[in-house]
Amino acid sequence: MVEFESIYGDLILQYIKFKRSLGYKYNNAEIRFRVFDRFVVQENCSQVGLTKSLFEKWMEPKDNEQESSRYRRVNELINFSRYLNDLGISSYCPRNIPHIKTGFTPYIFTHDEISRFFTACDENLNWGRYPTEFVYTTPALFRLLYGTGLRISEALHLETKDVHLEDKYVVLHNTKNNVERMVPFSDSVCDALKQYESYREKAFGDNTKYFFANIGNRCWSKRSAYEQFRRILTRAQIPHTAEGPRLHDFRHTFSVHTLAEMSSQGLDLYYSLPILSKYLGHTSLEATDHYVRLTAEMYPELLQQANQLCSYVFPEVSYDGV
DSSP states (O other): OOOOOSTTHHHHHHHHHHHHHTTOOOTTHHHHHHHHHHHHHHTTOOSSSOOHHHHHHHHSOOTTOOHHHHHHHHHHHHHHHHHHHHTTOOOOOOOOOOOOOOOOOOOOOOHHHHHHHHHHHHGGGGOTTSOHHHHHHHHHHHHHHHHHOOOHHHHHTOBGGGEETTTTEEEEOSOTTSOOEEEEOOHHHHHHHHHHHHHHHHHHOSOOSBSSBOTTSSBOOHHHHHHHHHHHHHHTTOOOBTTBOOTTHHHHHHHHHHHHHHHHTTOOHHHHHHHHHHHHTOSSSHHHHHHHHHHHHHSGGGHHHHHHHHHHHSOSOOOTTO
């Protein structure tokens, strides 16, 4: 167990407990704050409450420190300082330092590409040289990914008992943000899952733990899913580059297409975003915000609405854990 030596020790532990009570994992937080704790001891701080001079010294770049590491280190302390102020302890609190953009942009399938992909996917049924396991699994798995926005790990680890085909929903446990959720799906996705279930029961019986099971009664691997994904991309004549598409881009595509559909039906993005955020299992609206930008890029008629919304719903300052 990490022990703190500075005057902030109890407050650090209290802050970490508070963050976790909100649902944040906050992994290794004690270890990260140990560095700050030693810094405070070295600076001979005798009074609780961060001063401007102390903060500016903490913000100085360290030797061989990556900018992304400095960003996390500094902004984490800014959030701690905000917490101290909320407790009534006067503490200097500068603006968050800017986040370094990675330049990464998700690949968003067009509707035509989606149509070609699933046409090629369904043609597997006539490819006799491929294992039957692949032939029946891929149309169901990939339709589930695109039709629900599930993460690939969430889909592959679905247990049979959590797939409710009659009522058209699945239940997810042990997700990325520890958010257990129920995810409904459409009739077309349900039809594909039922077709796969019929094959699976004939091949493996009805006692498989995982819904997408393999011959060893284990869940399908990401490698198997990715290999089939790449093969179908080639069959559908969708180019694959270093920028994608990736399996996770089904989730991005689902989000963008869903927002566009909601908007075309006259739903205001102010009401659409919380719905999509909960559906995806995000812990905050900010985590869903970038889909608004992607949607606006693909559907320019939404740009004005997105800008009007985000100008007051999503502040520029990014709080820790979002």
